[in-house]
Amino acid sequence: MDNRFTDIIQLIKQSRTNAIKAVNAELINLYWNIGAYISKKIEQSEWGDSVVTELASFIQTNEPDIKGFSDKNIWRMKQFYETYKDFPKLSPLVREISWTNNLLIFSRCKTNEEMEFYLKLVKQESYSKRELDRQISASFFERTMLGNSKLSPAVRESNNDLSNTFKDSYVFEFLNLPEPHSESDLQHGLVRLMKKFILELGKDFLFIGEEYKLQVGNSDFYIDLLFYHRGLQCLVAFELKADKFKPDHLGQLNFYLEALDRDVRKPNENPSIGVLLCKDKDSEVVEYALGRSLSPTMVSEYKTQLPDKRLLKQKLHELFDNEVKKK
Numbered sequence: 001m002d003n004r005f006t007d008i009i010q011l012i013k014q015s016r017t018n019a020i021k022a023v024n025a026e027l028i029n030l031y032w033n034i035g036a037y038i039s040k041k042i043e044q045s046e047w048g049d050s051v052v053t054e055l056a057s058f059i060q061t062n063e064p065d066i067k068g069f070s071d072k073n074i075w076r077m078k079q080f081y082e083t084y085k086d087f088p089k090l091s092p093l094v095r096e097i098s099w100t101n102n103l104l105i106f107s108r109c110k111t112n113e114e115m116e117f118y119l120k121l122v123k124q125e126s127y128s129k130r131e132l133d134r135q136i137s138a139s140f141f142e143r144t145m146l147g148n149s150k151l152s153p154a155v156r157e158s159n160n161d162l163s164n165t166f167k168d169s170y171v172f173e174f175l176n177l178p179e180p181h182s183e184s185d186l187q188h189g190l191v192r193l194m195k196k197f198i199l200e201l202g203k204d205f206l207f208i209g210e211e212y213k214l215q216v217g218n219s220d221f222y223i224d225l226l227f228y229h230r231g232l233q234c235l236v237a238f239e240l241k242a243d244k245f246k247p248d249h250l251g252q253l254n255f256y257l258e259a260l261d262r263d264v265r266k267p268n269e270n271p272s273i274g275v276l277l278c279k280d281k282d283s284e285v286v287e288y289a290l291g292r293s294l295s296p297t298m299v300s301e302y303k304t305q306l307p308d309k310r311l312l313k314q315k316l317h318e319l320f321d322n323e324v325k326k327k
Helices: 001-042 051-063 071-084 099-109 112-125 127-138 140-148 182-190 194-201 249-263 283-290 309-326
Strands: 169-171 207-216 219-229 234-244 273-280 297-303
Touching: 001 071, 051 071, 071 140, 099 112, 099 127, 112 127, 112 140, 112 219, 127 140, 127 194, 140 169, 140 309, 169 182, 169 194, 182 194, 182 219, 182 234, 194 207, 207 234, 207 249, 219 249, 234 249, 249 273, 249 297, 283 297
Parallel strands: 169 297, 234 273, 273 297
Antiparallel strands: 207 219, 219 234
């Protein structure tokens, strides 16, 4: 390719992106305004519920070239407006994502906090409809909030903004792992389906390699999976355990983090972070094991099936209630 023209190509692509964003924002504004108009008419008893069906029929008859205004979709516009009208913090966000993703969020999320989380996430990660649907089904919000509360003291006290970056549990339903399975099965599956693994982790994670070699003295050591996180600007080492967490697992991971920081980390990068990914864990044992740890590590568990959303919501309510009591 002729390198003289790469800047022009970039300008064209950026202009196209800006145009798509502008069209999307205008479309969302249209749906918002239609929803507001209908909502107010019905609230003031000027229109009855049947008017939406009449409106859809009128549009179809008189403006057949105008698509997307079935009675079902018009009702969604009304619901869309009524969901966000009293929350000025959220209404600007809805204009930055597609209508399809907006539909998923306001129809499936139950709280303002959850809606705000997914609105920001879709904007940040540029999720497709399928990716967003999977994240909601996998209780991404609940797992992230619970994960924030269980970071080790060393991680929590670091200068990095780690909120929403790591989770207490990860879901790998896409692997279709047999039971029982080995650490090798888990590792090879994650590498083979790296795109889906990155979706679960977050798109700021860049995969560096598997069995990443560290040479310390005359011995060789291998990190199961090594990533770089663009936002945190640090290396992230994942160690995989296909059994229940044991405190001595942390010793190996801490050793790897020390070697990474001494021999691999660049001067402009932040200290490396370690994630011990286990098939199961006892939260009290984890808390004790991390209590005096000086390394930025966390212990997460992985699930091979989609989680019970009701159970996670219950745990999250308990967490919020405890936080309120502490205050």
